[in-house]
Amino acid sequence: MRLISYVCKQFSPEVMKYLCVAEKNDAAKNIAKFLSKGTSNRREGLSKFNKIYEFDCQVRGQQSRMVMTSVSGHLLNYEFSSQYRSWNSCNPVLLLDAPVNKFCPENNIKIKKTLEREIRGCNGLIIWTDCDREGENIGMEVVNVCTEVKRNIVVYRAKFSEITGPSVFRALNNLEEPNKNVSDAVNVRQEIDLRTGAAFTRFQTLRYKNVFPNILSDKLVSYGSCQFPTLGFIVDRYLLVQNFIPENFWKIKMNHKVGDLSTDFNWVRERLFSKEAVMMFLDICKDNPVANVENVENKPKNKWRPLPLDTIEMEKNISRKLKITAKETMKVAEKLYTQGFISYPRTETNIFPKELNLRELVEQQTNDNNWGPFANRILEEYGGPNPRQGKKSDQAHPPIHPTKYAENLQGKEKQVYEFIVRHFLACVSQDAVGHETVVHTDVSSEKFTARGLIIIKRNYLDVYIYEKWNAKEINDYKIGDTFTPTVLEMVEGQTSAPNYMTESELIAIMEKNGIGTDATHAEHIETIKSRDYVTLRDNNYFIPTNLGLGLVEGYNQLEMEISLSKPVLRANFEKDLQLICNGVKRPDEVLNDQITKYKEVYQQVMLKVGLIDRTLAQHLNDTPHEYQEPQFQTNTYRSLMKCPRCGSDINLRDMKNGRGKFIGCSGYPGCKYVIWLTFGYSEIEVLDESCNICGPDVKKLKIKFDQNPFLGEPNPNVLCIGGCDPAVLTALNISLTDNSGANNHSRTEAPSSRPAQNNTSFNNARPNQSVGIPNVRPNQSIIPNPPRPTRVVPPRNLPSSDDTIVCNCNEPAVLLTCQNNGPNNGRQFYKCYCNDPSRKCNFFLWAPEEGHGPEPRASAASAEEEEIKCKCAMMAVTKTVQKEGPNKGKQFYTCPKPMGSSCNFFKWVDEDNAAGGSTSYRGRARGRGRGRGGGANHGNRTLSNQPRAPRKCGICGQEGHTRTRCPNK
């Protein structure tokens, strides 16, 4: 509560306006209805899924304005960085630790925009999402979106277990803080599910379409941490049935008939697997076939009313008794919940909270024609509701119960609602009461018993029509009675295999093993049906298909310590997630553990994959083709640096039209950060070499310019665009902070000719529209490394008359020879000798040589020979007049930028450059550069005597030196 007391001081109490966000539209509607007491005004959100309700309400003792709206489940979703999304982009194993980002899917954008719009007018936020693990995470997504727009807002969490008037007011009067631990656990769960699911799904699909093209060429052979263990349960039962060997058994049957009343007696030995032995016992009995009644037990026997209803029990019972599938049941229950007829249908709790007014709930049902009289009996005859209590609680939702009487429901809604009401009334009523009689008899020392049942009060059975309790009348025996059995004979039987698995059993075993949630069991079952892993026999029993059986058997053949089709991996993961919730384990710790485990599994699978192939081949009855490894794309991009906007990697990427490259964020489309390369180049690549100044995350770029903007520098040049050298950014027209399109035009094309994807998406990117939330691993920062303060290097002027060249470290420079294949091949240059990265000495200087000395400028330079710069210091391009007229065909220099952002520089090619007066900055001819800035600007020696505009330092703007020698660094 510390947060709350702190932030409350930030605002004047009379102006509080809260944005309230529920998990779904109907919940928002009902919460608003109760809180506003029916006075809320409705208006439309930007999405049809989130209406907005406005009303006044007391919050923490203050009259406040409430703006109630909703999301629609999760707002964001994890996705791989774009370069990993294509199925042939990489080996699937790389997906286990490839970069992932959270982004807002297209169909949630309007919901997100609604939140962003509404929070601007509010100074508080109250999270009303469901009070479970996922709801906490959804709430945190809302908090992140809203605080990104408006930082200083009060954030509260409303905790409620049902949407009723008392419950929501109780939540409002006991506002809490969001729980970050719980939200973190969900993030880990999401990330691991995506990584493992995608990695193994791609592996299986790509491999088996190749190995069994006749059968699986078009099949999606998916893997999921829940779907595979679910398949495994069905296969286990199937194999149990298939491998079952029946055995014959024999037993003695005894019956006694008195008039019309027939009483069966059970042999205490039940059955024996030896015919001879049973025959022997029967012979003994028949020697003196008189039954002596040794004892008669009379005792009360109750049949217990059901426990309060949780989701699993609801799914199992409705599946078994009403023959409605779990998936359908949940769909119907969800609808009933959103209509306010029942409480939240996803609950693990079977204990009613004390504060829930059960009497009121029973009273709501008293007018029904079918169960109304029973409800009245609870109130009048039983002294009010008396629930049987279970032992489970999820601390979030109460057991499923009716919250409102419904009389006009139809079809399955009616059936499900009726089940929930009858179950509720049953569990708060009384156990059925009966009387049991057990008769013990002796026939020649062999014991036989008979049981009779008299039902005294049916109680809950009157309303819970789904259960039967049959009375069994037997003869009235007394101790000491003797009688001759009507039937005394040997009967033969055979053990039988268990049945294949029913849905009800499957859900039970999933729950027991922690596979899926109460909300998703039904989904996983549907998934394995749709993948053709299992099929339904007689509309009731699950059996695996050849594919499902082959896959599970294949993995089982590997005899791995941890099998993908066994539930242990998921179960252990769930335990770790709970530890994150409890604050015992750190999320990154669990994440890394899981990734390591799955990598080991993947490696083991790869080692013995032939065994899976052969097992699958047997089950599919097909000959496996030799596996051809797909040609995975090799252009998985090397990270250039971290995105200034979202912290993901940004990479040098190919334009879709193949006409160049650009630098884009791997979080696209979540993050649309992009740098267009507006300068001319023939080669560009990201090197392994990191920038000493910007840090290890920032790699250097090697660029071969069409026209080298760095006069005298080698071409190709090795540069850093991480921000350590503003002159580089200026020369390349790159802005790291402004990404609204300052350089958002392609290298050589007008924006309209860019690929459509980039043309629309990237141009629309604005900083506050970021939808990407980076997946920040522990050692990552979401903010790129800022340029470190550059070491101060005092200017060291080289003696102009001295032949010794010294570098910026004041050490003699080393004379090297250019080895590249460019025009400078074989040419000599000076470089820092000490080669100590910590010194950050970038010294470079061409050595004077014959034929490379000062040259007179060509009087009428062609574009090839002369470098002309425009007003924005870009290398001017040569164009030819196309317009009809006297100048048609004449060449001119102009700014390389497209119309609209051009500096409008203009100069005729044949104009006398030497005359001066031009606005251009003239450089050296290609391949004839000298020291940076033409030598003179290095301050060490002049290697060119060409007339030129004075160069200014890219860092401090002063003349007389350049960035490498800047005293103000």
Place this chain on the structure above:
DNA sequence: GCAAGGTC
């Protein structure tokens, strides 16, 4: 074309 979890 991948997961599981929300919800419509």
